[in-house]
Amino acid sequence: MKFLRPAVFLALIALLGLAPLAGDYTLGIVAEILIYGIFAMSLGLLIGFTGLMSFGHAAFFGISTYTVIALGVHLGISGWWGMAAGICLSALAAAFVGLFCIRVSGIPFLMLTMAFSQLLFSVALKWRNVTGGTDGLTGFVRPTLFGMSLDDAVMRYAVVALGFVLVLGFLWLLVRSPLGSIFIGIRDNEQRMRAIGYPVQRFKFLAFTIAGTLAGVGGALYAFFNAFVSTDILHWALSGDAIIMVVLGGSATVFGPAVGAAIFLLLKNIVSSHNEYWMLWIGATFILSVMFLRQGVWGFLVGCAQSALGKLK
Amino acid sequence: MDFIITQLINSLVFGSLLFMMAAGLSLIFGLMNVVNVAHGSFFMVGAFTAYTIMQWSGNFWIALGVGWVPSVIVAVLIERFFIKPLYNRGHLDQVLLTFGFIYVLADITHYLWGPEIRNISPPETLSGVIEVAGAYIPRYRLFLVAFGGVVAALLWWFLERSRIGAMVRAGVDDAATAAGIGINVPLLFGCIFALGAGLAGLGGVVASPILGVYLGMDIEILIPAFIVVVVGGMGSLRGALVASILVAVVDTFGKAYFPDYALFMIYLLMVVVLLTRPHGLFGIARG
Amino acid sequence: MSNNFPLQRSSSRRAFIAGAGAIGATILGGAAPTVLAKTTAPLRIGVLNSFSKVFAALANANLNGMNLYFEQIGNTIAGRKIEIIREDDEINPQVGLQKLRKLVESDKCDIITGIQASNVAMAAVEYLRQSKAFTLCSGAGVAALSYTQLPYFFRCSVSTFTVHQTMGEWFYDNVAKEVVLSASDFAGGRGSIAEFKLGFLPKGGKIIQEIYPPLGNNDFSSYLALMRNANAPATFSFYAGTDAVRFVKQYDEYGLKQRSRLTGSGFMLDSDTLPAQGRSALGAINALHYADTLDNAANKKFVADYRKKYNEYPSVYSEYGYIAAQVLHAALQAVDGNTEDKDRLRAAMIAVRLNAPRGPFRFNAATQSPTQNVYIREVAEIDGRIANKVIHTIQSVQEPANRPY
Secondary structure, eight states: OTTHHHHHHHHHHHHHHHGGGGOHHHHHHHHHHHHHHHHHHHHHIIIIISOOOOSOTHHHHHHHHHHHHHHHHHHOOOHHHHHHHHHHHHHHHHHHHHHHHTTSOHHHHHHHHHHHHHHHHHHHHHOHHHHOGGGOBOOOOOOEETTEETTSHHHHHHHHHHHHHHHHHHHHHHHHSHHHHHHHHHHHOHHHHHHHTOOHHHHHHHHHHHHHHHHHHHHHHHHHHHSOBOGGGGSHHHHHHHHHHHHHHOTTSSSHHHHHHHHHHHHHHHHHHHOSOHHHHHHHHHHHHHHHOTTHHHHHHHHHHHHHHHHHO | OHHHHHHHHHHHHHHHHHHHHHHHHHHHHHHHOOOOTTHHHHHHHHHHHHHHHHHHHOOHHHHHHHTTHHHHHHHHHHIIIIIGGGGGGOHHHHHHHHHHHHHHHHHHHHHHHOSSOBOOOOOGGGOSEEEETTEEEEHHHHHHHHHHHHHHHHHHIIIIISHHHHHHHHHHHOHHHHHHTTOOHHHHHHHHHHHHHHHHHHHHHHHHHHHOBOTTHHHHHHHHHHHHHHHHOTTOHHHHHHHHHHHHHHHHHHHHHOGGGHHHHHHHHHHHHHHHOTTOSSOOOOO | OOOOOOOOOOOHHHHHHHHHHHHHHHHTTOOOOSSSSOOOSOEEEEEEEOOSGGGHHHHHHHHHHHHHHHHHTTTEETTEEEEEEEEEOTTOHHHHHHHHHIIIIISOOSEEEEOOOHHHHHHHHHHHHHHOOOEEEOSOOOGGGGGOOOTTEEEOSOOHHHHHHHHHHHHHHHTOSEEEEEEOSSHHHHHHHHHHHHHHGGGTOEEEEEEOOOTTOSOOHHHHHHHHHHTOSEEEEEOOHHHHHHHHHHHHHTTOTTTSEEEEEGGGSSTTTHHHHGGGGTTOEEEESOOTTOOSHHHHHHHHHHHHHHSSOOOHHHHHHHHHHHHHHHHHHHTTTOOSOHHHHHHHHHTOEEEETTEEEEEOTTTSSEEEEEEEEEEEEETTEEEEEEEEEEEEEOOOSSOOO
16 A cells, blocks of 8 residues: 555656657647646645635636736746746735635635636736737747757646646645645534634635645746637636536545546547537536546545555455 | 716616526525526526527517426426435535536537527517606616516515415425424425526526527626625525615616726625625525 | 648659659749649648637638538549548637647648637737648638738738728718727727728717727616717727627617617628627628628629528628638649648739639738728618628728738
């Protein structure tokens, strides 16, 4: 049992390392899955580990993307500085929004996060000089790393994969840390945590901010990936997609949401190449998952592995 | 001053539209504690059904009388086979479930009716403009105000005065005791869900001459409906009524006097209300 | 990057003819074909358009028009069988880029066409600059696409600048000297109004008010009240899709048509919205580069064939697809199906001259966008159908070589 986790981790690294062999196009798909994986995992921290269902997470993803692209297009600032700025801005935004949102919970929390996200969306729509409005911003020049431009698909993929592994590692360590246990405690029984004397609000705020910051990492990588941004990235539909990814993959593990992201994107791409009714398939899969596979695909697999290994003992 | 009167009347009219959109949503949450995010989908099904009925018969009143039926049928099926098994799972799971149904119902509608923009014209008796206090208001919109008022009155009577309404309120307050005195709570809840969906479908029929009939209307009305329900308070009919007018006023005057900020104003309203009164202006705190 | 090596499946006879042709051409001092053996590999055309969501009807019409023409030429150009691969961009530039990469890199398409949504088109420009994929945009009308300086990017639909600026000039002479302008508050809406102003203002026109409702606006009552107050002899507006339907209907509902003449962009009053707008659109004056009632031989044939095959009238979007197919046929025929030599194909495209359903068509060599007629139209009831009748034609409108705004 003990060797299982490192084995899975090594398998993941091996797969990531082999991906460039599949050709530029497939590499692009994998990179996109990894980016959305980061986004979904960051939301997983909120939904799965702290019990906060946010419907406005796209805001923190999109703010970062906009920062990177806008700084590059309007001020010529390098993508790396842009990324730093983007992640900081996402963190600040998450802190600001979190400050207000954690005062409520349950359905009001859902609505409030969505309202803030829509507020940001409206600002982006209006502030055409900066954001380019619905047409978005083009002309972003990707930065270089060790002399190689990120225009090269393999280089770009390497950066994205590295980001993914770092975020995964960070989250894994986080949930195993004392802080992580507090988050889980809040999810399980907020009243009890309060009774014991934990300043629950402060920790919820922390979780919200961390989740937003990680979403910002994903957003910055997305800016490198597409070299383009438009207001669609702040729309609540993206937040909804993220929730689907988390639930599909499984909210109880750190890695689950990333699996959900992969399933979602692959399903969507394959179906939409055949006919335009991909929403039906995504919706049906999601409904069945909520009803019968509530722990998500990855959660289910982990559960199977654990019980199988349990029998071996 | 003329202009203000015009905009006030416009607000009242738009508010009636919002009320028709939001009433069903508020009802379902208030009485069942279920957030039906597929509410917009029932609304859309009602609009498309009305379109088909108009194509067959050309009679708007038939569409009004029957257009809400498919929405109810779909709702009953969803409630019986998908939501009921999840009653003990918690509200968030029900949100997720109905969220999945948005996708499914959207594509089914696309498949059945195709992607073109459709339209319904109000009946001859209700077309044309009337001058009211210096403002020019289309007759159909005044009809909408009256219709909304009638629906609100009927709902109030049903909930506050009828026996069924009393059973519903009992079932919501304490399901175990209600069941103990012989109320079939699951059946009741099923009926409430159907009623809420029927209201949404009816809203779709009656709003379609103004909004149009098109794919994507499910998502488009969801936001205003949620804003109204959140501001008014989930489950409060009075709240839905007041909030509809309030949101309509903010929106109408916002567009007229602060056109650059028109979009933000209703979201700002939602944020302010949620922060100061998380359960809405008239809502009751639920555990 | 596209790695597009043609499959050498040519027969020996073709190789001989091609080889002989090459020698002959060299002897005659003409340009020798760069590929000696002609390819008969399928001609892969990638159609990227918005097949789901609000533009679905437009995208379907576009593909229908294209298929109609290709069927009429036996689905083959220069011996190459046509293979159409379609992808849905969901009007989302992020998705559009993903699908574009698939079409170019994975499906190895020879030509990309479609792209109705201007936000998708703008996002695609940078990718196309890098990948050098040969693109014939048959949808988006945003003026900026004429000034991308991309050698392998052509547009056969329309540049809205030509339509709206021409309308602005004609409006001053024939409708009114004062106007209230309105449009949805997004890039396309604001752009259309700016273009109208560039034709209207230099002639001395006066703008009484400009109104910009948000995109997706349900209820125009407060804006219509503003318009009523402004009391202009006429209004000029641009809205798309469901906004267009609601605006025109509510404009009529509120009795504004009698007080201020309703005019607008042709895109607001065409076959995708007219059925829903119905009688409320009657009498509206608008401008577009096409009308299904055009009285020329090519259009008569196009409309008749389209109705026969699809059981409905073609729209301006169907005509986009049709003309894209015509252009590809003409250009590819001229280079004998060679999609490898992009510069040669480019020259052939620029040389295309067509009598299209919309009238005479050719590309402006500087912008690689169309030079074509602009028609002033009026919505009327024709043979029991609400359609546009042409009341004036402005011939061969050429767009400026540099960005006008």
